[in-house]
Amino acid sequence: MSRDLEHQLNPEQWEAVRHGEGPQLVLAGAGTGKTRVITHRVAWLIAERGVEPWRIAGVTFTNKAATEMRERVEKLLGGSTEVFLGTFHRFALRLLRRYGERVGLPRGFAILDTSDQLAVMKRALEAAQLDDSVFAPRAVLSRVSSAKNRLLGPAELERESSGFFEQGVVRAYSSYQRLLRESGGADFDDLIALAVRLLEQEEELGERMRRRLRYLLVDEFQDTNHAQLRLIETLAGRGGNLTAVGDEDQGIYRWRGAELDNILEFERHFPGAVVRKLERNYRSTQTILDASGHLVSHNVSRRGKKLWTETTGGDPVRVYRARDEADEARWIVRTLRGAHDALSYRQMAVLMRTNSQTRVLEEELMRHQVPYHLVAGTRFYERAEVKDVVAYLRVVRTPQDNLSLRRILNTPPRGIGKATQNTLFQEADELGHSLWDVLRLERFGGLSPRAANALRGFRDLVLELRSCSAELDLGELVERILERTGYEALYRKDDDEARARLENLRELVSAAQEFAEDYGEGHPAFLSASAPPSSPEARSAQGSLLAPSAAQTAAGAAVAVPARALPGSEDPESGDAPASRGPLAALDDSGEVEEDDPLTSFLDYVSLVSDTDALAADRGVSLMTLHAAKGLEFALVCVAGLEDGLIPHFNSVSEDEVEEERRLLYVGMTRARQRLMLSSCQRRRVAGRYQDQHPSPFLDELPAELLEVEDGTVPAIAPAASGVYTYFGRAPHTSSAPRGEPPDWLRRDGPPRTPRPAAAPEGLAADLPLERGQGVRHPTLGSGVILDVEGSGENAKLTVFFERGGKRRLIAKYAGLRPR
Numbered sequence: 001m002s003r004d005l006e007h008q009l010n011p012e013q014w015e016a017v018r019h020g021e022g023p024q025l026v027l028a029g030a031g032t033g034k035t036r037v038i039t040h041r042v043a044w045l046i047a048e049r050g051v052e053p054w055r056i057a058g059v060t061f062t063n064k065a066a067t068e069m070r071e072r073v074e075k076l077l078g079g080s081t082e083v084f085l086g087t088f089h090r091f092a093l094r095l096l097r098r099y100g101e102r103v104g105l106p107r108g109f110a111i112l113d114t115s116d117q118l119a120v121m122k123r124a125l126e127a128a129q130l131d132d133s134v135f136a137p138r139a140v141l142s143r144v145s146s147a148k149n150r151l152l153g154p155a156e157l158e159r160e161s162s163g164f165f166e167q168g169v170v171r172a173y174s175s176y177q178r179l180l181r182e183s184g185g186a187d188f189d190d191l192i193a194l195a196v197r198l199l200e201q202e203e204e205l206g207e208r209m210r211r212r213l214r215y216l217l218v219d220e221f222q223d224t225n226h227a228q229l230r231l232i233e234t235l236a237g238r239g240g241n242l243t244a245v246g247d248e249d250q251g252i253y254r255w256r257g258a259e260l261d262n263i264l265e266f267e268r269h270f271p272g273a274v275v276r277k278l279e280r281n282y283r284s285t286q287t288i289l290d291a292s293g294h295l296v297s298h299n300v301s302r303r304g305k306k307l308w309t310e311t312t313g314g315d316p317v318r319v320y321r322a323r324d325e326a327d328e329a330r331w332i333v334r335t336l337r338g339a340h341d342a343l344s345y346r347q348m349a350v351l352m353r354t355n356s357q358t359r360v361l362e363e364e365l366m367r368h369q370v371p372y373h374l375v376a377g378t379r380f381y382e383r384a385e386v387k388d389v390v391a392y393l394r395v396v397r398t399p400q401d402n403l404s405l406r407r408i409l410n411t412p413p414r415g416i417g418k419a420t421q422n423t424l425f426q427e428a429d430e431l432g433h434s435l436w437d438v439l440r441l442e443r444f445g446g447l448s449p450r451a452a453n454a455l456r457g458f459r460d461l462v463l464e465l466r467s468c469s470a471e472l473d474l475g476e477l478v479e480r481i482l483e484r485t486g487y488e489a490l491y492r493k494d495d496d497e498a499r500a501r502l503e504n505l506r507e508l509v510s511a512a513q514e515f516a517e518d519y520g521e522g523h524p525a526f527l528s529a530s531a532p533p534s535s536p537e538a539r540s541a542q543g544s545l546l547a548p549s550a551a552q553t554a555a556g557a558a559v560a561v562p563a564r565a566l567p568g569s570e571d572p573e574s575g576d577a578p579a580s581r582g583p584l585a586a587l588d589d590s591g592e593v594e595e596d597d598p599l600t601s602f603l604d605y606v607s608l609v610s611d612t613d614a615l616a617a618d619r620g621v622s623l624m625t626l627h628a629a630k631g632l633e634f635a636l637v638c639v640a641g642l643e644d645g646l647i648p649h650f651n652s653v654s655e656d657e658v659e660e661e662r663r664l665l666y667v668g669m670t671r672a673r674q675r676l677m678l679s680s681c682q683r684r685r686v687a688g689r690y691q692d693q694h695p696s697p698f699l700d701e702l703p704a705e706l707l708e709v710e711d712g713t714v715p716a717i718a719p720a721a722s723g724v725y726t727y728f729g730r731a732p733h734t735s736s737a738p739r740g741e742p743p744d745w746l747r748r749d750g751p752p753r754t755p756r757p758a759a760a761p762e763g764l765a766a767d768l769p770l771e772r773g774q775g776v777r778h779p780t781l782g783s784g785v786i787l788d789v790e791g792s793g794e795n796a797k798l799t800v801f802f803e804r805g806g807k808r809r810l811i812a813k814y815a816g817l818r819p820r
């Protein structure tokens with residue numbers, strides 16, 4: 001094994017893999033095998049050093065990256081492993097599911113997503129009597145988030161806040177935390193912050209954890225924020241066995257509080273750390289490396305490095321200037337189809353700055369039946385109807401989950417109006433109990449018999465679902481919810497919207513079913529971190545959706561939250577922890593291990609799938625945001641929408657922010673193994689109106705001799721001009737000229753450039769009859785004839801045949817046509 005591993009690595013990588021005790025940082029550029037060092041080190045520790053898998057944890061940022069990591073490790077080991085390989089949030093959640101009560105979290109606590117957070121923040125502002133037109137909920141939330149990422153509670157934040165707005169934020173923060181506590185929920189940032197608090201506050205637990213978890217490996221270290229760094233510090237200890245790998249040129253989460261200093265000052269945080277470099281890139285061609293390296297060299301805050309590859313040369317980077325997004329989509333899809341001879345669609349990706357750029361591209365892909373999947377942007381679990389049903393599941397699991405209960409109380413409508421709800425909320429407030437307790441105890445005083453009946457009906461429904469949850473599998477439970485709540489009936493209507501909603505709900509049934517099947521096999525889907533249930537008791541409990549303790553009380557209404565005993569003492573050094581559980585479960589070998597039940601696991605999965613995760617299996621071309629592409633690689637990559645305002649994004653104003661955008665593009669470009677394409681539009685429709693777009697200034701930072709530029713805004717009049725010219729002031733490389741020497745006609749002092757055609761004037765010419773057979777003239781496409789007219793007036797859709805451009809579909813008011 002050792003020889004095998006060594007053979008798959010270069011000497012520098014091998015050194016890092018068999019690094020002994022103490023911290024090390026592998027600081028190296030994209031594609032140099034940093035993730036490979038992590039996976040090989042995990043395999044080496046297990047296979048060569050005999051380290052028990054539960055003593056090792058590999059942590060990264062996205063579920064997709066974690067899944068890939070697991071696949072790579074399991075391939076090396078030749079079978080599945082119980083090493084923890086997951087995200088930071090997953091790690092923290094596993095810890096809190098077991099010990100959360102020690103930091104004030106109720107059992108079965110819910111995790112809020114962004115829209116839940118917004119709803120709670122709005123209530124928090126109201127409670128703190130702050131005007132939400134001054135204190136915009138989103139803005140306040142982002143302040144709260146950054147405070148949490150720095151591990152500052154409201155009191156600590158207050159100490160550094162002055163002025164009206166900042167003081168208001170502090171008040172909102174503390175009222176938000178109070179509401180969260182009352183509803184028994186935690187937001188995403190809390191997961192990390194509370195895990196840190198738990199380990200620091202419970203010294204004995206922290207100590208045991210450090211002894212148990214002997215090897216900690218962290219990928220993409222450049223994107224850690226302060227809270228994550230502290231979590232790593234508490235887990236590894238200052239001189240601990242931490243292997244961190246990262247690249248300061250790929251730090252793209254500063255807006256979420258990531259601190260590049262964590263990597264730039266690694267030796268200060270972990271004294272005695274060995275810092276290693278890797279310089280050979282195994283991923284990309286020299287051209288791609290040179291182009292991306294040249295771009296990122298414009299950044300000031302970096303350590304700087306050199307990369308080389310044996311894959312010399314390579315195709316030039318193709319750059320396309322499109323007329324608009326439809327033209328861009330056509331070019332991209334045409335190019336992808338052209339490349340399909342040599343590459344499968346799975347090896348191709350289109351990366352974008354924002355989610356909203358995908359729609360037009362998706363349509364074009366569908367038109368040509370090119371398979372694709374969206375890695376970001378589906379946000380399946382954020383759709384209202386899906387969230388509703390997930391809220392039912394949460395209430396079935398934990399009826400005290402106020403937040404979810406509020407959501408479904410009158411959804412679908414069942415006669416529990418606003419006034420009734422308010423009475424219920426007040427009653428809960430006065431009693432200091434959960435809403436569920438008020439329902440259970442029937443504290444309906446002051447309500448009309450009708451309202452009280454409606455509430456009883458709802459309570460009985462929840463009880464019924466809870467009791468049948470013990471017999472049904474996950475998919476069946478979701479189906480039962482749809483049926484018993486009336487969702488099925490509600491959306492079984494003949495309109496598109498209702499149909500789409502019903503389809504989403506059916507998709508949820510499939511997702512739950514799939515999850516349950518994988519869970520039964522001990523491989524919870526997407527949950528690389530979740531150790532399979534292994535004890536005979538746990539296996540026999542699998543039939544039930546709830547953990548035994550919860551299932552027993554499922555039929556009864558009283559679900560008191562039992563105070564959990566502290567785990568008994570154990571000898572941390574004995575190494576006799578159950579061999580078949582992850583490092584966190586192993587902590588519990590005092591006999592009170594509580595295996596996650598499938599329902600809790602599923603709900604955790606739903607909470608943790610971030611926008612970087614695909615719901616669909618990897619099929620065809622991957623469409624995703626640049627952020628989501630971190631750590632991945634594809635044979636062919638197209639970065640679309642390279643326009644000023646998109647990248648750098650118009651929100652990025654300061655030099656630091658622009659540097660972060662540059663790194664983001666660098667991340668995108670370095671995903672490519674063989675071919676790289678960059679496209680931008682001359683105009684783009686924003687909120688329904690066309691807007692002129694300038695090329696991204698980053699294009700100007702690429703070495704012109706490595707590019708092959710094509711301009712779709714120039715009509716292809718004669719093959720000689722072929723629409724290729726430089727639009728950002730420097731001469732591109734073309735395949736017909738030797739590298740570095742652009743053809744004469746493209747030299748700056750050569751013949752004048754093809755003038756850029758004027759943008760098509762907007763509006764429909766008053767003197768243009770919209771009729772079949774009418775001759776027209778287009779500012780760039782020249783003369784043509786109308787073949788078909790759909791609708792009338794300026795919104796009419798026209799099919800026009802142009803002598804130069806062939807058949808085109810245009811909207812009359814945007815087409816800029818004149819009669820001929």
Ligand code: ATP
Pocket residue numbers: 008009010013028029030031032033034035036037247250281282283630631632633670
């Ligand atoms: P990124 O910065 O983008 O996360 P990385 O440094 O983590 O990149 P990897 O993803 O580990 O790089 O490796 C990049 C590619 O190079 C992968 O396809 C990997 O399998 C390959 N690779 C890395 N090291 C070697 C090696 N020694 N021999 C052969 N292939 C290698």
Ligand code: MG
Pocket residue numbers: 034035036219631
């Ligand atoms: Mg990597």
